[in-house]
Amino acid sequence: MSKTIFEYSxxxxxxxxxxxxxxxxxxxGIIPGKFLRQDKAKLPEVTELDVMRHYIALSHKNHFIExxxxxxxxxxxxxxxxxxxxxxxxxxFNNIHAYQDEQTLQGSLAILYELQQDLAEISGMAQVTLQxxxxxxxxxxxxxxxxxxxxxxxxxxxxxxxxxDSAHGTNPATCSLVGYDxxxxxxxxxxxxxxxxxxxxxxxxxxxxxxTNPNTLGLFESQIVEIAELIHSVDGLMYMDGANLxxxxxxxxxxxxxxxxxxxxxxxxxxxxxxxxxxxSGPVGVVEKLIxxxxxxxxxxxxxxxxxxxxxxxTSIGKVHTYYGNFAIMLRAYIYIKMLGPDGxxxxxxxxxxxxxxxxxxxxxxxxxxxxxxxxxxxVADGTKQKKENGVSTLDIAKRLLDKGxxxxxxxxxxxxxxxxxxxxxxxxxxESIDAFANxxxxxxxxxxxxxxxxxxxxxxTPVRRVDDVRAVKILDLRYQIEN
Amino acid sequence: MPYIPTTExxxxxxxxxxxxxxxxxxxxAIPEKLRLQGRLHVSEALSELEITRSIVxxxxxxxxxxxxxxxxxxxxxxxxxxxxxDTIVSRxxxxxxxxxxxxEVSQGTLQFIYEFQTMICELTGMEVANASMYDGASAxxxxxxxAVRKNKLMKAxxxxxxxxxxxxxxxxxxxxxGVELITxxxxxxxxxxxxxxxxxxxxxxxxIVQTPNFYGNIEDVxxxxxxxxxxxxxxxxxxxxxxxxxxxxxxxxxxxxIVVGEGQALGNSMYMGGPLFGFFASKLDMARQMxxxxxxxxxxxxxxxxYALTLQAREQHIRREKATSNICSNESLCxxxxxxxxxxxxxxxxxxxxxxxxxxxxxxATEIDxxxxxxxxxxxxxxxxxxxxxxxxPADKIIQLLLPRAIYPGVDMKRWGFDNxxxxxxxxxxxxxxxxxxxxxxxxxxxx
Numbered sequence: 001m002s003k004t005i006f007e008y009s010x011x012x013x014x015x016x017x018x019x020x021x022x023x024x025x026x027x028x029g030i031i032p033g034k035f036l037r038q039d040k041a042k043l044p045e046v047t048e049l050d051v052m053r054h055y056i057a058l059s060h061k062n063h064f065i066e067x068x069x070x071x072x073x074x075x076x077x078x079x080x081x082x083x084x085x086x087x088x089x090x091x092x093f094n095n096i097h098a099y100q101d102e103q104t105l106q107g108s109l110a111i112l113y114e115l116q117q118d119l120a121e122i123s124g125m126a127q128v129t130l131q132x133x134x135x136x137x138x139x140x141x142x143x144x145x146x147x148x149x150x151x152x153x154x155x156x157x158x159x160x161x162x163x164x165d166s167a168h169g170t171n172p173a174t175c176s177l178v179g180y181d182x183x184x185x186x187x188x189x190x191x192x193x194x195x196x197x198x199x200x201x202x203x204x205x206x207x208x209x210x211x212t213n214p215n216t217l218g219l220f221e222s223q224i225v226e227i228a229e230l231i232h233s234v235d236g237l238m239y240m241d242g243a244n245l246x247x248x249x250x251x252x253x254x255x256x257x258x259x260x261x262x263x264x265x266x267x268x269x270x271x272x273x274x275x276x277x278x279x280x281s282g283p284v285g286v287v288e289k290l291i292x293x294x295x296x297x298x299x300x301x302x303x304x305x306x307x308x309x310x311x312x313x314x315t316s317i318g319k320v321h322t323y324y325g326n327f328a329i330m331l332r333a334y335i336y337i338k339m340l341g342p343d344g345x346x347x348x349x350x351x352x353x354x355x356x357x358x359x360x361x362x363x364x365x366x367x368x369x370x371x372x373x374x375x376x377x378x379x380v381a382d383g384t385k386q387k388k389e390n391g392v393s394t395l396d397i398a399k400r401l402l403d404k405g406x407x408x409x410x411x412x413x414x415x416x417x418x419x420x421x422x423x424x425x426x427x428x429x430x431x432e433s434i435d436a437f438a439n440x441x442x443x444x445x446x447x448x449x450x451x452x453x454x455x456x457x458x459x460x461x462t463p464v465r466r467v468d469d470v471r472a473v474k475i476l477d478l479r480y481q482i483e484n
Numbered sequence: 485m486p487y488i489p490t491t492e493x494x495x496x497x498x499x500x501x502x503x504x505x506x507x508x509x510x511x512x513a514i515p516e517k518l519r520l521q522g523r524l525h526v527s528e529a530l531s532e533l534e535i536t537r538s539i540v541x542x543x544x545x546x547x548x549x550x551x552x553x554x555x556x557x558x559x560x561x562x563x564x565x566x567x568x569x570d571t572i573v574s575r576x577x578x579x580x581x582x583x584x585x586x587x588e589v590s591q592g593t594l595q596f597i598y599e600f601q602t603m604i605c606e607l608t609g610m611e612v613a614n615a616s617m618y619d620g621a622s623a624x625x626x627x628x629x630x631a632v633r634k635n636k637l638m639k640a641x642x643x644x645x646x647x648x649x650x651x652x653x654x655x656x657x658x659x660x661x662g663v664e665l666i667t668x669x670x671x672x673x674x675x676x677x678x679x680x681x682x683x684x685x686x687x688x689x690x691x692i693v694q695t696p697n698f699y700g701n702i703e704d705v706x707x708x709x710x711x712x713x714x715x716x717x718x719x720x721x722x723x724x725x726x727x728x729x730x731x732x733x734x735x736x737x738x739x740x741x742i743v744v745g746e747g748q749a750l751g752n753s754m755y756m757g758g759p760l761f762g763f764f765a766s767k768l769d770m771a772r773q774m775x776x777x778x779x780x781x782x783x784x785x786x787x788x789x790x791y792a793l794t795l796q797a798r799e800q801h802i803r804r805e806k807a808t809s810n811i812c813s814n815e816s817l818c819x820x821x822x823x824x825x826x827x828x829x830x831x832x833x834x835x836x837x838x839x840x841x842x843x844x845x846x847x848x849a850t851e852i853d854x855x856x857x858x859x860x861x862x863x864x865x866x867x868x869x870x871x872x873x874x875x876x877x878p879a880d881k882i883i884q885l886l887l888p889r890a891i892y893p894g895v896d897m898k899r900w901g902f903d904n905x906x907x908x909x910x911x912x913x914x915x916x917x918x919x920x921x922x923x924x925x926x927x928x929x930x931x932x
Contacts, residue, residue, distance in 0.1 A: 002591075005599050005827050015828035016566045018836050022916045023843040027731060030846045031866055035702050037733050041606040043831045048568050051827045055820075058596055059577035063589035066576045079487055080580050083532050089570070092543035097556040098757030099895045100547070101887060107545035108756055118526050133618045133758060134813040136800070144656060173800035173810035179660035182805045220513040250524050251511065257518045267813065271487075275817030276593040277583040277615070277777065279759035295656075318656040322559060322621045322649050322746070323757025335539065339486050341529030351488050351495075353510055358498045374502075374510045402589050407582065413801070430489035431498060457785070459588050464784040467587035472794040476771065477781035478612045479602040 002061075004480045005054050009044040015051055042482040061463040062276075063407045069429055069437050073378045073410040073422025074168065074216055076246045076268035081339075084272070084332040093331060098323040102307050108327065109306030112299040115334045116283075119264055122337075122345065123242075124253025125285030128264075129294045131325040135243060138263025138282025139174040139210075141295055144317040145261055145286060146208045146237045147178055148293040152315065155235060158207035162231075164193055166216045166414040171241060180207060187416055191217040191371045193227055206234050212241040213254065216414040216422065218356065218375035220247075228258025237261060237290075245269040246426070247353060247377035250346030260287045270333035281329040293317050297324065351427035352377040355434055359425050362438035366445035370417055378424035380417050387419055390448040392455045394419040397444055399466060400458035404440040486529075547890065553918050554892040557870045557909020558698070559620065559647055560757055561749040563727060563837065564913050565825065569751045572824045579817055583777075587792040588784075593816070594791035597779040600823040607729040608722075608743040609736025610765035615777040616814040620746025621650040623762030624723050625657035626775045626809055627742045628690055630766070631719040633773045633808065637689030638663055641680070644670040645697035646723070648900045663689075673701045673862030673872070681711045688715065690742075694723040695732075699907065700845075700870030701862055705738040713739060726750050726763065726822075727841065728868050730834035742766045751825025752818050761815035761822070771795060775809030837912050841869040844919060845910035849873070851923045852908070857930055861905055870909040872897060876930045879906045885929040893922060 027036060046054075063070070070077030088094070096108060112130055119128045132138040143161065150158045160181040163171050172182040183201055188194035192215065209231045213221045221227065228238050240254045240262035246269045248254065254262050266272045267280035274280070286294060292315040300309035308324070340348065353376055360369065360379040367381040383394035398408035398421070410422040425434055448455055459466065490498070504510055511519075530538065554562060573579065577592060584590030584597075597615045604613035617623040628640045640658070642651055642665055651665075658665060668683055668691075669676045675693065684691075691712045695703040705722070712720045722740035724732075727749045735743040747761040748754070764776060771778070772795060780794030800807040829837060849871045852858050857876025875882055879896040883906075886893050897905035910919070 002595060004595070004602070005823075006602065009830075013830070014833060015568075015830055016833050018564075018833065018840070018912065019915075021840060021843065023847055025843050025846065027839055027842065030842055031702065031732070031868070034706065035732055035866070037729070037731060037737065039734075040831050040835060041603075041730060041734070043603060043606060043829070043834060044827050045830045045832070046827055048566070048828060051568055051824060052571070054827075055572045055596065055824060056575070058592035059572075059575050061589075061591035061595075062577045062581045062593055063586070064577045065580040070582060072582060075582060077582060080576075081487060083536065085574065085579075087536060087539045090540070090543050092546040092548045094753035094755050095548035095562070096546055096756040097554060097562070097754050097892070098560050099556050099558060099899075100554075100892060101883060103887070104547035104552075105756065107542035110542055110545065121525050124520075133815075134811070136810045136812045137618060137622075140657075140810060144660070147660070169800035169802070169804050169807070170810050170812050172805035173803075173807040176805045176807075177657070177660055177810050179662070220511070222513050222515060224518065225515070251520060252514060252518055253520055256520075273579045273817075274582050274813075275579050275815075276581045276590075276820070277816035278813040279761075279815045279818060280813040319649065319652040320622070320656055321758065322619045322647075322653065322760060326755075326758035328753075328755040328759055335535055337526060338530050338535050338538070339532070342523040342526050344486065344488075344529050345524055345526065347488055350507055351490050354490070354495065354498050354502070354507065357502045357504075357510055361502050374504070374513065376511070376513075398586070399588065402586060407589065408586050428487050428489070431494045462588040463591050464588055464788055464790040466785045467790045467792045468782050468784065469587065469792040469794065469796075472780040472782035472792045473797075475782075476768075476794070478598075478771065478778060478794070479605045480599065480781075482602070482606070 002057060005044045006480050006482050008046050008050045008054060011045055013045045013047055015046050015048045068405045069433055070407040071409045071423045071425055072407060073424045074243050076424060076426055078271050078426040079428035080271050080273040084335050087335060088328050088331050106305050109299055111331060111334050113301055113306050115330055116299060118337050119283055120285055122249060123262060123285045124255030126288040127291045127294060128283050128285045129298060130283045130330055131295045131321050132282040132284055133321055133326045134278060134280045135263055135265040135282045136170040136174060137320055138284045139170055140177060141320050142239055142261040142263055142284045143174055143178045145290050145293040148317050149237060149290055150207055157205055159205050161208050161210055162201055162206060163210040165416050167210065167212060168241060168243060171210045191219055192221055195223055195226060198230060202230055202234055204234050206236040208237040208239055210239040210241060212244055214244045214247050214376035217371055217380050218378040219371060220376055224257050243268060244377065247349055249349040250342060251349050255285060255287055261290060266329055266333040270336050272329045272332040279326050279329055281326045295319055348427050355425045355427060355429060359434050359438055363441045366442050378422060381421045381423060382417050383419035383421060386448040390452045392448040392452050394421055396455040396458060400444050400455055401440060402459040403461045406437060406440060552890040552892050553921055555894045555908045555922060556892050558895045558907060559746055560754050561909060561911055562754060562913060563749050563911045565751050566828045568828055569821050569824045573817060573821050578820055584793060591791060594779050596820050596823050598781060598791050600819045601779060603823060603826045604763045604765050607726055608765045609734030610743050611768040612771045613763060613765035614774050615779060616816060616819045617762030617764050617776055618815060619760040619762050621653035623744035623764050624650055624692055625654045627721045627744045628658055628663060630742065630770060630773050631690035632663060634770055635689050635717045635719065637687055637717065639666060639688050641666050641668050641683060641688055641691040643668040643675040645675055645699060646692055646694045647698040673699045673865045675703055677707055677711060684711060684714060686715055688718050690719040690721050692721045692723060696725055696728055696868040699862060699872050700867040701865035702868060705733060709738045727838050730838040747822055750822035752821050759815050759818050761818040772798060773808060774798065776811050776814055840912040841910060844914050845869045845871060848910055848919045852926060855927050869911065870907060872905050872907045875904050875906055878904055882929060886925055889925055891922060891925050
């Protein structure tokens with residue numbers, strides 16, 4: 001086990017040098033004593049080397065993309081190019097203040113403007129806001145836009161959003177946050193939207209429909225035009241969760257097939273690093289009629305150059321971020337799109353789809369796969385066979401993969417597949433690496449038969465053994481207790 | 485193709501293994517008429533060398549705060565960042581890692597979050613902190629929503645001294661569930677306590693107090709505690725500057741119930757305003773109402789110390805429409821920078837940073853106040869590192885006049901409706917020379 005940074009603390013040690021004071025004014029002289037804190041915050045007192053050793057030791061306990069494949073379905077854990085990291089750290093990007101005069105920001109604004117354009121082209125949408133800083137915040141902005149549209153039209157009776165039971169958890173949570181009732185639609189036997197059931201749910205109170213396409217089973221919603229017609233027939237709007245956009249680049253433009261609003265996950269499709277959970281970026285694209293509701297400001301251009309555009313503030317949903325969103329993340333996505341170009345973008349999706357289908361083919365003889373047709377960029381296998389025949393759960397299988405140097409797939413999701421193993425290899429993995437991963441999956445299928453006991457014990461070789469997360473809830477230990 | 489390893493020969497081999505003749509067979513689920521005809525209209529691919537050239541060329545159209553003498557703040561601050569911060573944050577082990585759902589291979593991320601939570605608890609005096617929100621603005625919005633979950637009271641008071649950009653975000657976030665936002669007026673750059681007291685009744689669910697407030701002034705938090713907690717159900721939400729917390733009261737001293745704030749100043753570059761991160765802390769009795777991820781200590785199967793995401797039953801991937809928030813991705817890597825920053829600064833370094841920022845700000849305020857035509861906008865209030873001055877010329881005029889000298893004298897308060905006012909922020913990075921340069925420049929351009 002690792003000590004916490006607090007346990008290295010020795011009174012009097014310093015991790016940084018600071019210039020001497022240029023004033024001898026006492027704090028008490030400038031701030032009334034009653035506002036000065038009594039006891040100092042007990043932060044650690046450590047040297048720079050202590051800090052480096054500690055956090056580098058911690059880093060060794062992580063799985064990360066350069067260490068091994070990350071087959072997380074719907075998370076698109078592709079390789080993060082390193083040129084992004086170098087360029088983003090240029091001092092003329094990271095030392096820029098949000099309230100500098102626009103004349104001093106023309107380089108950054110040009111990048112944002114072009115990124116708005118490129119993302120709009122990729123999705124076939126009319127306009128894009130870059131402000132939301134995460135996929136879920138993009139969903140929030142998108143559903144707020146739907147609400148604003150109905151509000152402007154006097155559609156006060158619209159109270160509900162329909163979404164399939166295969167939807168990401170953020171979808172229903174977002175609808176609740178905006179104030180909509182969520183109506184869940186059961187998927188059909190093929191794992192797609194059940195058009196007949198959808199017809200039953202359609203009435204004048206439907207504000208919109210939220211759909212991931214390809215869906216979380218990795219299947220393209222082939223009846224999208226019919227679905228959109230149904231929703232539009234009651235003046236509902238079509239929202240696309242763009243989590244799976246990695247399957248569609250240069251192949252399908254969602255704005256051209258019936259969707260009215262969508263968010264992009266720059267940290268998925270456009271390979272900005274996940275950062276152990278963030279920061280991400282969740283731009284939102286809309287069709288022409290929804291432009292007035294986009295958050296302010298937009299980035300616009302006139303003869304004098306680029307500027308922050310607040311012209312539609314009166315109709316806008318307002319703001320979702322203090323400033324303009326996660327610039328440093330957008331810059332990485334911008335570089336990525338520029339380096340791929342039109343053919344590269346299409347190649348991304350083609351190879352993501354080929355890799356997923358190839359991997360599905362390799363593991364299909366060993367794991368149950370409910371929907372065997374060609375998948376898009378991901379597929380859902382499951383552990384029902386192993387559960388039934390060997391008493392080994394999907395959790396066990398996932399944990400055993402960690403022993404073999406892989407991250408686990410997304411497990412127990414989508415909720416409609418029992419013991420789900422949702423697998424997305426991404427296009428940046430080679431055939432060799434997919435073959436190796438498939439072999440690991442096959443070995444595990446054998447181990448489930450030969451040694452189910454060991455499977456319950458997995459992982460055996462990770463920095464810690466299976467972690468008791470039930471205990472973490474029962475006995476809350478949410479901070480280190482510092483002694484002095 | 486960059487970053488795509490599959491060769492043409494392998495592509496054919498893989499398609500054959502899959503059992504299809506060509507790629508199009510794989511996407512037959514996509515009706516032909518829905519497919520893009522032709523190529524996307526984006527610019528042709530650039531090599532690494534070409535994009536580097538193109539990006540560096542773009543940076544020439546920016547003028548950064550490093551080469552300028554900048555006094556811009558208003559929530560985004562240019563504090564010093566030790567080199568070791570970026571060395572850690574640049575490690576792929578941290579920055580290319582996924583959310584730590586698989587605890588056994590994510591102990592590095594989980595442990596730093598646990599340490600981060602501890603540091604935030606130390607600074608704020610709270611008992612539980614989460615792993616981060618998007619920014620200070622969304623953290624306040626989520627705090628108001630948590631207050632509603634806790635006491636079921638649908639009114640929140642936002643004082644006029646709260647950052648107006650936060651107010652815009654709070655509005656977007658809270659109107660959906662029907663929270664009524666009420667503005668409390670200000671007096672001389674501080675919350676008007678008498679007016680606030682008159683507004684308080686049993687229906688007020690929460691009062692948000694930003695201190696130092698938007699104008700940089702320190703609110704009378706002890707008087708506010710008495711007024712807000714006159715109704716025991718009303719929650720005191722404090723929005724604070726984490727650097728200030730090194731020297732100013734821990735919010736627990738004035739009985740804040742929820743403490744949130746913008747964390748960027750802790751070791752994160754400004755990047756034109758993003759990424760930022762919000763911190764979010766409260767008393768333990770609200771842990772199960774919190775939004776966002778929380779890490780807890782536990783044991784592994786052999787009884788060794790380990791960490792895991794905990795209280796996940798609050799979150800969207802489990803509770804769906806009944807979750808405490810829709811947040812999934814947060815600003816994790818920014819909190820790693822903050823954790824490393826606070827470790828390096830340590831107990832004394834944080835106090836030093838805060839003290840020097842305050843000393844320098846007060847020196848500058850005194851010197852500008854002496855200039856003809858300039859005066860402190862709120863002379864009766866005490867401030868920390870940021871203050872507002874009345875100017876003899878429109879602030880925008882001054883900003884334009886100082887631009888050729890590469891001085892950013894502060895934020896034009898006209899943006900929020902105040903004529904002839906500059907808001908000036910000072911951090912420990914400003915030398916006496918920088919401060920004097922601003923003073924003499926202001927004097928020159930305003931008295932030609």
